[in-house]
Amino acid sequence: MKMLIPRGILTTLLLILLLTTSNAQYRKEIHIPNILGYQTLKCDFHIHTVFSDGDVWPTVRVQEAWAEGLDVIAITDHIEYRPHSVDMEADLNRPYEVAKPLADQMGIILVRGAEITRNMPPGHLTAIFIKNANLLEREDWWEACVEAREQGAFVFWNHPGWKQQQPDTTRWWPEHSRLMNAGILKGIELFSGDEFYPEALRWAQEKNLTILANSNIHAPSSQAYPSPAAKRPISLVFALDKSESAIKAALADNRTAVLFNDTLIGERRFLTPIFISAIEIKNTKLNLKDQDIKYLQIYNNSDIPFRLHQRQPSIGFSCPEEIILPANRTVSIELTGISEEVEQMTTLKMFYEATNLLTKRGEKLPVNIDVPNK
């Protein structure tokens, strides 16, 4: 009797064979379109290693970042909290120096950073694009922050609503205003590790802070994100090119968005072009008639699923109230002609809001889909 193996299983078997017989490494590219002449860089600016309280060696952080499709990382070990200091040399620049040669080889931009780790206020602050982490080790947190500014650092407030430091409320302290007024504090984490801080979104909007989402990873990545569903949070940086100076300029200019748990938050000027570039209408012309049903095919070429809710009815035809455009999939949607008017329309206009795309004001992003009809 002939045994038939379905083609899908055969392909999987071949892939497993390939993966187990070669020593090649694989990178999962993250698909998010470039927009407005900028490159959309996928970044994680808050990462720990054994040099502070993390569990892994700095080069492993580079390998993880490469395999997970990141473009840019900052290793940001704690200045003041080093539980492995008995075993690890104390020079605070070592994690960067250890990781840099591999990062260069793998095409990962490694940004030099450190976490200034204090009680609240001001809590934990990360300084990136620093020149010498050793000089940030100061008795007085203010002096450490001034030193970071002297080194040209970009400083952001980490996990601002961390319950261990703000158990009852998430508040903005006078110390943070002082840091802002001195031109030191420029960014804030909206999402850190596995926590979202909605208050931070309000502050970012009011105070014009650059928004970030980072992993604050301590464990090996395979442990922190064991399944494809548990995705690492990322900061998207819209940079003129993939260089350290362009990334720094983008952060200073508020050109970021954050992606965590399939939620994308950012200014409308970035989110709208991401949505428009990510979707593609597959039909050439629909030729929808009154009382007729046609199937509209929409392809989402990005890794971000879009959950759409109708915000106003269309003229001349009806379309679903809810649509999900899954990542990297084409969806077929039923459109029904409901008046003769539709037969004269060259473009069918659909009006939705993306419920998982939030503006910096915390509003759902309005999106329009134009379908060629005649």
Ligand SMILES: [Zn+2]
């Ligand atoms: Zn921290």
Ligand SMILES: [Zn+2]
């Ligand atoms: Zn941290």
